[in-house]
Amino acid sequence: EDKVVQSPLSLVVHEGDTVTLNCSYEVTNFRSLLWYKQEKKAPTFLFMLTSSGIEKKSGRLSSILDKKELFSILNITATQTGDSAIYLCAPGTYKYIFGTGTRLKVLA
Amino acid sequence: DGGITQSPKYLFRKEGQNVTLSCEQNLNHDAMYWYRQDPGQGLRLIYYSQIVNDFQKGDIAEGYSVSREKKESFPLTVTSAQKNPTAFYLCASSIASGGGNSPLHFGNGTRLTVT
Numbered sequence: 001e002d003k004v005v006q007s008p009l010s011l012v013v014h015e016g017d018t019v020t021l022n023c024s025y026e027v028t029n030f031r032s033l034l035w036y037k038q039e040k041k042a043p044t045f046l047f048m049l050t051s052s053g054i055e056k057k058s059g060r061l062s063s064i065l066d067k068k069e070l071f072s073i074l075n076i077t078a079t080q081t082g083d084s085a086i087y088l089c090a091p092g093t094y095k096y097i098f099g100t101g102t103r104l105k106v107l108a
Numbered sequence: 109d110g111g112i113t114q115s116p117k118y119l120f121r122k123e124g125q126n127v128t129l130s131c132e133q134n135l136n137h138d139a140m141y142w143y144r145q146d147p148g149q150g151l152r153l154i155y156y157s158q159i160v161n162d163f164q165k166g167d168i169a170e171g172y173s174v175s176r177e178k179k180e181s182f183p184l185t186v187t188s189a190q191k192n193p194t195a196f197y198l199c200a201s202s203i204a205s206g207g208g209n210s211p212l213h214f215g216n217g218t219r220l221t222v223t
Contacts, residue, residue, distance in 0.1 A: 006150075031209050042198065042214035043151075050209075088150055094158070095166065096141070096212060100150040 002027040006089055006099035014107050017079050021102045023089035024071040033072050034096065035063055036088045043088055046074070079106045110135045114199050114215035121193075121222050129184045129218045131199035140182035141200040141212065144168060151198060157182055186220065193222045 003026045013019055023033070032050045036043035047056045049065035049072060056063050060079075065072045076083055084106045090096040112133045121127045133140065139158045143151035153166030157176040171190025176182055182201075186193045196219050200212040 034211055041216045043212075045211045045213075048211050090151075090212075092209070095153060095156050095164075097153060097167075098143070098151040103148075 002091075002093070002097045004089065004091060004097055004099035006087075006102050008102060009100065010103040010105070012105045012107065013079055015080055017106075018075065018077045019079060019104060021074040021076075021087050021104070022071060023073070023091075023099055025089075025091040025099075026070060027091045027093050027097065029093040030067070030091055031094075032092045033065055034090045034092060035072070035074050036090070038086045038088060038101070039084075046087075076104075079104075081106050081108050112199060112201055112213055112215035114197075114218050116218060117216070119218055119220045121220070123222055124188045125222075126188060127186050127193075127220065127222075129186070129197055129199075129220070131182045131184065131215060133180050133182075133201045133213075133215075135201055135203075135213060136179070137201035137203050137213070138179070139202045139204065140176065141202075142166075142172075142174065142182070142184045143198045143200065145196045145198060145217075154184065154197075186222075193220060195220060 005024050007022045035046040047063045052067040060077045063074045086101040086103050088101045090098045115130045141156040142154040152168050155174040157163035173185045198217045199215045203210040
């Protein structure tokens, strides 16, 4: 059975802090891993990772995948209150299975 | 503008009634998905379809039904057999019918309340 575990479940930090969100997975026929940010409604796409060890960056966010150890991390540096959201990871086979998400709250 | 349209945004129904949620995309994507989200939870896969006239059950298909008669449309029916239908429903699509090789694009969701 496919499994995705995200940690921590929730996190409260202050503006300017750096956070690391974790996603471990066990899926068959793995093809890629997606990261999303969800505020109110539809999740918004952050990253798609297919190769191990290659960091993807977008502004203050970065992510990396380890296909040997079956996990991915999402880093956010210099956090801002606008980063407050649920962060979801989803390993993809011929379908995508989502983790329960990490709820991040950034205090001013 | 290309995208995914879900309607209605909010839906209220009495227990025992079937209800159909609409999902239309004009992205020319092959694959479409339905997810359910409960408060404080991640997304759980209900059904997905990789090509027209074909669909597969996800992890929580019981009490739901779908059809895929057209590439751009993937309606979800919540039947009276679904024990806890109140939830936020998200429809998504992706380019590749093989799955797992292209990101998901999401609609804005339908919030269903059954009393």
